[in-house]
Amino acid sequence: MTTPRASLLSLDTTPWYHLVNRCVRRAFLCGTDAVSGQCYEHRRGWIAERLHQLAGIFAIDVAAYAVMSNHYHLVVRVDAARAANWSNDEVLRRWTALFTGPLLVQRYRAGLEMLPAERAAVSALAGTYRERLADVSWFMRVLNEAIARQANAEDGVKGRFWEGRFKSQALLDEAAILSAMAYVDLNPIRAGMAETPEASAFTSVAERLAELPGHAEKARASDTDDEPLEAAPPASQAPAWCEVLPVQALMPFDATGRVPYAIPFGFEDYLELVETTGRCQRPDKRGRIEGRVPRLLDRLGIDPDAFITASTTLLQRFGSAVGTPASLTACCASRQARHLRGIRVAREIFERTAA
Template sequence: MTQPRAALVSLDATPWYHLVNRCVRRAFLCGTDAVSGQCYEHRRGWIADRLHQLAGVFAIDVAAYAVMSNHYHLVVRVDAQRASEWSDDEVLRRWTTLFTGPLLVQRYRAGAELLPVERRAVAELAATYRERLMDVSWFMRVLNESIARQANAEDGVKGRFWEGRFKSQALLDEAAILSAMAYVDLNPIRAGIAETPETSEHTSVAERIAALGLEATHRVSAEGSEAAPPAATRVPAWCESLPLQPLMPFDATARLPSAIPFSLEDYLELIETTGRCQRPGKRGAIAERVPKLLKRLNMEPEAFIAASTTLLKRFGSAVGTPASLTACCAARQARHLRGMRAAREVFGWRMA
């Protein structure tokens, strides 16, 4: 039975989430449609840019992403503490970069004299917007709506562009975060559209490698394609309206409050090793030298490979160690959460 979003996305349980959204009828979002010959590759850049923009507006950081031909994956962290520290003026400034807002808010931001009752109304609106700016559902709503409007305008059609509501998995602990990030970053390799992490375009791992200068990556340009859309529709108007926020940083020392709790070097080593195992036609096996992160988190290597290919199938609305899933069951007052067997296999290595 479908669960309410409030039960699936609860900051009391975890601020980390794996999110997935698909196009309606799994139609082409990006890439080239083999039937019509139409090229949609440029839309992958729309999503990547919009993600970076919204991360600079919402109190939500993007740790990993992968934009595929008919769906995309995200790993995000909600920073409620950051949102609580914003002043009302800062909240209104951020919200009005995305929406015009009611006339009362416009007058307030323009410096107009307001009555006491009007000021109280503005404060109430700011409180509402603050909640929305740390709400995963609102983040996905703004992201999906802007992409859908632009894609429909480009295709000259109306109606639904995305399937029903996005799928979400709560990431309950560090082992779950690592598994979800690897699952997302290795999506193109698993699908057979990239050979290595650095060539998997429109993924966070390729972006991070490019930022390090280890490998030159590029976005596929539609300008040279005969099926490329007109220039007027290729770049959405909102692409230049907001600055791009960088991806969430790594910090194994835990000194940064809003950082991925691993070393970037160790993470890239794990992704490179696992990526070699996931190439089509090759048996998944990690060599004798087990990556540091798997040792640190007590994760069985071969089971980790399996999890990095079937995370959505083997786990349900939450991912974590057996203890984390048990605690989540109790918090949700549920009898069972799908994935307990997988959790024991992947996260129970060397555990008593």
């Protein structure tokens, strides 16, 4: 029996999710079509830009992303408490940055005189919008609709651009968050699109590295192609919303755990893990982490060899939730399900065998 979306995206279970959306009939989201010669590379920038904009409007933070040729991956965290603390005016300000809203909302925002019943109706609408601004489904809807409209307009066609509704995996604990983020950031390396994290254009790890002193120059020096990693689209192809909404940065890292809205790792430790795993995924390297185990794997008790396997097959080997065996068992009980796919894999990855 199909699991209801409300159970798959339940904030009572976890605020962290791995999301995936794919183009219909493997249509080009970006890249170059070898048959027609048409280049769609600029569309990757559309998604990266839109993600940052929506993160500045929704109570949803982006921890990791990777834009591939015909699909994209996200790791997000929903901050419902933040949305609950917004005033009605703040909620309406954010919502009307995306939609004009009904006439009542427009009049209220314009400061016009209103009856008590009209103000009550506006307050009710603000409550609805507050829930939507902390809703993953609405976040993905707004993201996908904007990209689909722009791509269809550019191609001169109508109809579906996305294969269907997005796929989601609940990330139940720190081990699951780490595995999903590494899986997402290493997508271009696994697909042969890049050899190093800093050369993985339109990924969160490349974006974070580009902000560090000296890394941008290093990435440009190591790039053997004549074309830049991120070519700006022509003005005629740029979506109108690119010049309207502000841009929000990616989630910060905080190994101390004092910042509740931060990724619960140190960036240096995470980068060490991604770079080490990325080298293991190259076809000319063995799939094994030699020598000292990266600190994050050691801290979370994750088997290094099993982690490499998970970093290439996380989406396939786990079902709608990722986590340690104990977390999966608790999630299964909360959903009143008999079992969850991935419990055997969770034992292999997240329960390190004693030496």
